[in-house]
Structures are given as structure tokens and as C-alpha cells.
Amino acid sequence: FSSRANSEVVLDVCVQMGYRHFDTAAAHGTEEAVGKGLKKGFVDGLVKREEVFVTYKFHLLDAGEVRSAVEKSLSALQLEYLDLCLVQSPSKLLKSCTYPPNQRESASLPSSVQEIWEALEDCVQSGLTKAMGVCNFSAKNVKEILESASVVPAVNQVELHPMWQQKQLREFCQSVGVRVSSWRPLGGQPPLSVLNNSVIKEIAETHGKTPNQIALRWLLENGVISVIQSYDPEKLLEYINLFDFKFSVEDLEKLASLDQDLPFYVV
Ligand SMILES: NC(=O)c1ccc[n+]([C@@H]2O[C@H](COP(=O)([O-])OP(=O)(O)OC[C@H]3O[C@@H](n4cnc5c(N)ncnc54)[C@H](OP(=O)(O)O)[C@@H]3O)[C@@H](O)[C@H]2O)c1
Structure with a gap:
């Protein structure tokens, strides 16, 4: 979810359709709407807390700020625990920067992912989140975490779709027990998306499906x-x-041999 006025209503529709994983982020500012939508689902008896999976992402902070950021998101989400908490990027942002950041802003501060990781491990031990993971980490970034971590990242969420398959990163993550999650699974908004790829369109027609469905099934x-x-x-x-x-x-x-030339964000 990103920030739009009707998030609450859409979340209610999602729960009724059968969606159970809700991914939110401090930068999206949607925790309150997601929290209200989930609460409605719980109160109406549509779904129980243990049947939904809530992911929250935050940009690198100072280690001392991690716990309060997680507690703040829990309060906005009206939840007692998160299922998954992700560090949104290996780069630290200037506090004053706009979102999404430009290159200069995102590269501008030194960061210690290890210290953040230790602070998140404390959050797992305190029961504030059941699991922890990362986003947009290269294999090298993941290896650095593994050198000192006592908790292996559960997930690495990266840009991934049939036109940017990240095969080596997927293989590496699988070899060290890190699940891969895809943001931008449709290749983004048209005209960049899978909707305009002739091979994907042809496969979609063969099966009476849409190009979006082909991308999601491939993932x-x-x-x-x-x-x-x-x-x-x-x-x-x-x-x-x-x-x-x-x-x-x-x-x-055919899908495996698609041109790999459409990354929005290179890991
Ligand atoms: N971890 C990270 O660093 C990170 C970074 C970026 C994004 N994300 C997450 O990834 C999620 C998905 O990202 P995304 O929205 O960029 O990518 P996406 O899921 O690949 O693309 C979805 C977009 O395509 C549009 N679309 C789909 N079918 C269409 C059609 N037939 N005609 C016209 N437009 C169509 C959708 O429009 P409608 O809105 O109209 O349906 C939507 O805006 C977001 O929820 C975000 O939270 C994570």
C-alpha cells in the first residue's frame, strides 16, 4: 500500500477477496489506514490476527532509534506484533530528505547495517516482530550481515519481474536460506510494464490470461x-x-530468455 485516501476501504475489499499479506512502510504513511482496515476485519469476524501477515519497512536509522520506530508503527497499525520487519535499503538517508530519495541523498551518510541488525534482533527477542529481513540488498550486502548476525534475514525484498529476473541473486539467497520477495512484480507502470512485452503478451493470449497474470504466475x-x-x-x-x-x-x-534490460533500481 502507498498513500491514497481510500486505503482503508481497499484493505477491507482485499481481506474479503482472500488477501492475507499486507506490506506497509514508514515512507508510505499508510500504517494508520492499514491498521483501521485490519481492525475492521477482526471486529467483523472476517479474519483473525494470526491469519494475516503484516510486513513493515523502515529506512536505516541510528541503532538507538530502531525500537521506537517499530513501536510507533505498531501503535499506528493497532497491532501488538509485526510478522516481518524489513530494513528498506542498505543506504542511509539524510533525515531531511524527500521520498523517494535522489542518488546524492541516499548515498550521503555512512551506515552500520550490523548495528541496526542487532537492534532488530532485540525487537524479535522482545516479541515486537516475529521475523526480520532486508530490501534491495545485493548478495555482497547479505553476506556482510551473515558474518555477524545471530538471526538470518528471513527475506530480501528486491525489484524482480520477468524483465528483471535477478537469477544470480535468487540463487545466492536460496543457498543461504533467505526467501526472495519481489517489489514491482509487473515491471512498474505502463509503458514500462510487462503489459507491453510481446513475448509475455503472446503467452498470455495462449492461456486466456493477462500479461500481469503471466508475470505473477512466473514469480x-x-x-x-x-x-x-x-x-x-x-x-x-x-x-x-x-x-x-x-x-x-x-x-x-521463452520467459527465461527474455531481454533483461528494464531495472528501475539496480542491486
Ligand atoms: N522495498 C522497496 O524498496 C520497494 C520499492 C518500491 C515499491 N515497493 C513496493 O512494491 C509494491 C508494488 O510496486 P509498483 O506499484 O511500483 O509496481 P507493480 O506492482 O509492478 O505495478 C503496479 C502498477 O501498475 C499499474 N497497472 C497494472 N495493470 C495495469 C493496466 N492493465 N493498465 C494500467 N496500469 C496498470 C497499477 O495501476 P493501479 O494502481 O491503477 O492498479 C500499479 O500502479 C508497492 O506496494 C510498494 O510498496 C517496495
Whole structure:
């Protein structure tokens, strides 16, 4: 979810459709709306707390600020614990910077991911979050964490879609027990998205599906968790309608050989 006025209503629709993973971030400013929507789902008996999975992301802070950031998000979300807490980037941002940051701002401060990681480990031990992970970390960044961590990152959330498959990073993460999650699973907004890729369009037509569904099914079959954003109930329904078709060997070969030239953010 990002910041739009109707997040609360959309969240209610999602819960009713069967969505159970909600991904939010301090930078999106949507924790309050997500919290209200979830509370409504709990009160109406649609869903129980233990049946939903809530992810929260924050940019690198000073280690001493981590716990209060997690507590602040829990209070906005009206929850007692998070399921997953992610460090949003290996780069530290200037406190005054705008979001999304420009290159100069994001590279401008030295950071110690290890110290942040220790502070997050304390949050896991205190029960504020069940798991912890990272976003936009390269294999090198993940290795640095593993050198001193007592908790292995549960997840690395990165840009990943059929036109930016990140095969080596996926293989590395799998080899060290880190699950990969995809942001921008549709390749972003048109005209950049999978909607305009002729190979994906052709495979979609063969199966009577949309290019978006082909991208999401491809991620699913590769063991990647998708984090998708929409405020449109029709699209939300399209995005979970993925289980009534199968790729042929030829489809998979065509998808594996797509040009890899559309990253928005290179890890
Ligand atoms: N961890 C990180 O560092 C990080 C960074 C960036 C983003 N994220 C997360 O990733 C999630 C998804 O990112 P994203 O929105 O950039 O990428 P995306 O999921 O690949 O693209 C979704 C966008 O495509 C549009 N779209 C889909 N089908 C369309 C169609 N048929 N015609 C026109 N437009 C269509 C959607 O519009 P509608 O809104 O109209 O449905 C939506 O804006 C976000 O929730 C965000 O929280 C994480």
C-alpha cells in the first residue's frame, strides 16, 4: 500500500477477496489506514490476527532509534506484533530528505547495517516482530550481515519481474536460506510494464490470461513472494486469479530468455 485516501476501504475489499499479506512502510504513511482496515476485519469476524501477515519497512536509522520506530508503527497499525520487519535499503538517508530519495541523498551518510541488525534482533527477542529481513540488498550486502548476525534475514525484498529476473541473486539467497520477495512484480507502470512485452503478451493470449497474470504466475513458480499494489478491485481480483493454468516447457523457455534490460533500481 502507498498513500491514497481510500486505503482503508481497499484493505477491507482485499481481506474479503482472500488477501492475507499486507506490506506497509514508514515512507508510505499508510500504517494508520492499514491498521483501521485490519481492525475492521477482526471486529467483523472476517479474519483473525494470526491469519494475516503484516510486513513493515523502515529506512536505516541510528541503532538507538530502531525500537521506537517499530513501536510507533505498531501503535499506528493497532497491532501488538509485526510478522516481518524489513530494513528498506542498505543506504542511509539524510533525515531531511524527500521520498523517494535522489542518488546524492541516499548515498550521503555512512551506515552500520550490523548495528541496526542487532537492534532488530532485540525487537524479535522482545516479541515486537516475529521475523526480520532486508530490501534491495545485493548478495555482497547479505553476506556482510551473515558474518555477524545471530538471526538470518528471513527475506530480501528486491525489484524482480520477468524483465528483471535477478537469477544470480535468487540463487545466492536460496543457498543461504533467505526467501526472495519481489517489489514491482509487473515491471512498474505502463509503458514500462510487462503489459507491453510481446513475448509475455503472446503467452498470455495462449492461456486466456493477462500479461500481469503471466508475470505473477512466473514469480510464484520461481518461489518468489510478490508484493503488488493496486486500488482497483478488478485488478486485485485479476492478481489472485492465477491457479487455473500451467506454463508449458516452451513458455518457461521463452520467459527465461527474455531481454533483461528494464531495472528501475539496480542491486
Ligand atoms: N522495498 C522497496 O524498496 C520497494 C520499492 C518500491 C515499491 N515497493 C513496493 O512494491 C509494491 C508494488 O510496486 P509498483 O506499484 O511500483 O509496481 P507493480 O506492482 O509492478 O505495478 C503496479 C502498477 O501498475 C499499474 N497497472 C497494472 N495493470 C495495469 C493496466 N492493465 N493498465 C494500467 N496500469 C496498470 C497499477 O495501476 P493501479 O494502481 O491503477 O492498479 C500499479 O500502479 C508497492 O506496494 C510498494 O510498496 C517496495
